[in-house]
Amino acid sequence: MASKAKIKAVTGMNDMLPGDSAIWTFFEDTVRDVATSYGYRPMRTPVLEPTALFTHGIGEATDVVEKEMYSFEDSLNGEKLSLRPENTAGIVRAAIEHNLLYDAPRRVWYFGPMFRHERPQRGRYRQFYQFGCEALGFAGPDVDAELILMTSRLWKELGIREVKLELNTLGEPAERAAHREALIKYFEAHLDALNETARHRLYLNPLRILDTKDPDMQQLVEAAPRLIDYLGEGSRAFLASLERQLERAGVDYVINPRLVRGLDYYSHTVFEWTTDRLGSQATICGGGRYDGLMEILGGKPAPCVGFAMGAERVLELMKEFGVHPTEPDCTVYVVHCGEGTLDPAVEVAEELRDLGVATIVHGGEASMKSQMKKADASGALFALIVGESEAAAGQVSIKPLRELPEKTAFSGQKTVPAEEAARMIFDEILVIDTKDL
Structure with a gap:
């Protein structure tokens, strides 16, 4: 075909x-x-x-x-x-x-x-x-x-x-009208110096002749009657x-x-x-x-x-001038690996979204290492990890992906009850001043 x-x-x-x-x-x-x-x-x-x-x-x-x-x-x-x-x-x-x-x-x-x-x-x-x-x-x-x-x-x-x-x-309109008449008379006296566009504009829109970019007409335009004088x-x-x-x-x-x-x-x-x-x-x-x-x-x-x-x-x-703002894909990237991990991953992600936190759940299956690379590349502040052991215990692990201000509680990876994870991350985000990152 x-x-x-x-x-x-x-x-x-x-x-x-x-x-x-x-x-x-x-x-x-x-x-x-x-x-x-x-x-x-x-x-x-x-x-x-x-x-x-x-x-x-x-x-x-x-x-x-x-x-x-x-x-x-x-x-x-x-x-x-x-x-x-x-x-x-x-x-x-x-x-x-x-x-x-x-x-x-x-x-x-x-x-x-x-x-x-x-x-x-x-x-x-x-x-x-x-x-x-x-x-x-x-x-x-x-x-x-x-x-x-x-x-x-x-x-x-x-x-x-x-x-x-x-x-x-x-x-004012009357002042422009007087200036317009003066322009027409001036350019009529110099018809040979006008290009085709200027001749077309002469009676329709003579003010536009003053805006010409034609170098051959610059001297003529510079000497034209000025509106300010009217x-x-x-x-x-x-x-x-x-x-x-x-x-x-x-x-x-x-x-x-x-x-x-x-x-x-x-x-x-x-x-x-x-x-x-x-x-x-x-x-x-x-x-x-x-x-x-x-x-x-x-x-x-x-x-x-x-x-x-x-x-x-x-x-x-x-x-x-070098203005190149960046925008992370999300604030939290949810990693899940193993049997029975997707459902709790989706549940905690929905809880985070309920709190207004932009959250991505990794799509499809991949190794933990591959998913963590994706999480880092997303620009997220936190990875939320659901492995088989966490899922079985009703827990999730929270890992900061960026250097966080000292005022945050997270200095390293923590494993917490799943029902508390969304609120804990939300509370951390509230105290993060992104200018400090």
Whole structure:
């Protein structure tokens, strides 16, 4: 019989294997704990949304909508659907649909998979995971500063260094409109110097031209009209307040006048955290204020601000700085060898699990020596041994597998009554400070 061809994962959509679980768990636990410490609560939205949500919420003239979305027509009912390429639009859609802001503003965080059909590269994939926070109903700039301080704290907690905060302001809609007209006139006067992408964006999204990476256009872009020159007193005061709060908190930043967002619903604050440790993919976190999005998606006007970071890119950066957390398979590994030993091994393991202790019972039959090697390799603190003599006497032996702090009672292997073993191990674990191990 001919062997069948192996089926592989879709290009750019990766498996997370057990060997990678420790750093993923560390990341997820850290971002959840930090977000919670700032009063943000978890929120989940579907990975599949109406395509119109993203054409309105991201913009039809963006690369994401034009080139990268996974979109299709549902053959059962004709609906036009898309896998979400980001989650801000979904959060705002859900806030409108469920009237979340009826009594108070909301602070929420999310974590989950997003989808974009782009060229896979280091830390950037077609299915990727994003962590983000959204503050809905807050006018700022205090909450803008809060989100930046949160991301600054996250880098410290994740062991990340050598990151730079770039900050800019997009002002009010009328100010942006005046700047937009000036940009169009400026670039119209230099059409011969624009590349094909810039010409395509000129009337659809001229701000995006400022973000070009084309070296032949850098001098032209540097001389373009600056938005900051079109800002009124209120917008300048908003930015000054944000800068003052960051400086009081000791957060370093640089003003980057070329840091922009191309859609009309963005306003005031825009920021990015960048690094030079991941090659050309410098941005690891981006955020800003999007006060106009709620109304565009059919809700009552409400100010909003948020950020998002790609987990895979952050994990790559953590590895660059030597962050390699380990995670034992279990706390207790139960070894059993001989006739009549499996049942008592399973019973004491269940008692340990009742107490919340992660426990593995050795699967199948093997020699005591082989099982003890497995127990040690699991990273467990204790091996719980059930041999024929222990089973016959209603006992188990407890053997520490790691050097334990002096405050624990176990200095070597002990044989104790089976009904007391789980409680004894649990009491030992309560006094173990893993930092001492």
